[in-house]
Amino acid sequence: MQITALHRPVLINEVRDSLDIRAGMVCIDGTLGDGGHSEMMCELVGQTGLVIGIDRDPDAIPVASARLERFGSRFRAVHGNFTDIPELVRSVTDRPVDRVLLDLGWSTTQFMMRGRGFSFLTNEHLDMRFDPTESGESAADIVNEYSVGELVRIFRLYGEEPQAERIAHAIVDARLHAPITTTQQLAHVIVRVAPRHGKIHPATQVFQALRIAVNNELGVLQSACAAITDFIPHGARIGIITFHSLEDRIVKRFVQAQGAAVTALSKKPIVPTFEEVRDNPRSRSSKLRVFEKK
Numbered sequence: 001m002q003i004t005a006l007h008r009p010v011l012i013n014e015v016r017d018s019l020d021i022r023a024g025m026v027c028i029d030g031t032l033g034d035g036g037h038s039e040m041m042c043e044l045v046g047q048t049g050l051v052i053g054i055d056r057d058p059d060a061i062p063v064a065s066a067r068l069e070r071f072g073s074r075f076r077a078v079h080g081n082f083t084d085i086p087e088l089v090r091s092v093t094d095r096p097v098d099r100v101l102l103d104l105g106w107s108t109t110q111f112m113m114r115g116r117g118f119s120f121l122t123n124e125h126l127d128m129r130f131d132p133t134e135s136g137e138s139a140a141d142i143v144n145e146y147s148v149g150e151l152v153r154i155f156r157l158y159g160e161e162p163q164a165e166r167i168a169h170a171i172v173d174a175r176l177h178a179p180i181t182t183t184q185q186l187a188h189v190i191v192r193v194a195p196r197h198g199k200i201h202p203a204t205q206v207f208q209a210l211r212i213a214v215n216n217e218l219g220v221l222q223s224a225c226a227a228i229t230d231f232i233p234h235g236a237r238i239g240i241i242t243f244h245s246l247e248d249r250i251v252k253r254f255v256q257a258q259g260a261a262v263t264a265l266s267k268k269p270i271v272p273t274f275e276e277v278r279d280n281p282r283s284r285s286s287k288l289r290v291f292e293k294k
């Protein structure tokens with residue numbers, strides 16, 4: 001198997017410090033990806049600790065497992081959705097969980113290498129499911145079957161796309177001639193009606209919106225916050241790294257709604273340093289919120 005770990009973990013020092021990971025702890029990395037955060041966790045928990053890495057993308061499991069092989073039984077990788085953390089963790093251990101990390105969105109490896117249709121820079125099938133073994137709709141199903149009104153709602157709500165209406169009409173016109181099945185077909189339709197302003201490619205927000213819709217990312221995050229908080233013991237901590245305001249708002253409101261049941265470690269989210277953004281532009285929009293169950 002070819003091992004191609006491209007992803008640079010964001011906010012890694014801030015995750016280490018705010019989660020305060022110590023020897024002997026049980027840590028859950030709910031978004032394993034290429035295993036960058038899990039590697040840091042494995043080093044900190046030492047020989048008596050345990051790190052369980054979970055990913056919805058089955059292809060992440062062998063890549064991260066190969067990278068973390070040297071940690072032996074200290075590391076376990078499990079394919080699954082982080083909303084099912086209680087069941088997935090119990091399938092591996094009965095030990096109480098001390099720390100949980102969710103680093104949302106896609107990994108650079110997925111984006112660039114796996115042909116999943118997340119990127120308009122290469123021509124790929126318009127799929128966008130994190131887990132292609134799941135039976136849910138693909139981005140192509142949404143683009144070819146949803147009404148103008150439904151497309152506008154998705155592009156506005158999940159992409160905050162100002163040209164949502166024009167783009168939705170252009171998609172519906174284009175699909176009358178031929179179904180839109182590839183990333184570049186869709187990108188061309190968007191570019192024709194929403195020309196580039198500034199540095200951001202005009203298809204960026206629509207692609208983000210489709211990915212969020214296909215994977216029900218906001219619904220999954222909402223239910224995961226509740227399921228994980230119920231599952232962990234008092235004193236355990238959860239860290240969540242978000243990449244856009246919709247996700248951050250869900251985490252912030254969840255913590256507020258818990259009242260005295262959880263304590264936020266800081267009022268404002270932790271953001272990357274100037275140096276991190278310079279060296280890894282993907283970290284630009286990342287925000288880390290950490291809270292402890294009381």
Ligand SMILES: C[S@@+](CC[C@H](N)C(=O)[O-])C[C@H]1O[C@@H](n2cnc3c(N)ncnc32)[C@H](O)[C@@H]1O
Nearest residue numbers: 009031033034035036037055056057081082107
């Ligand atoms: C930003 S990457 C994580 C990168 C990782 N922290 C690292 O250092 O390599 C996000 C990962 O979360 C996975 N993912 C997204 N939604 C998920 C979910 N609901 N359950 C489990 N994994 C999910 C994606 O497949 C992707 O591999």
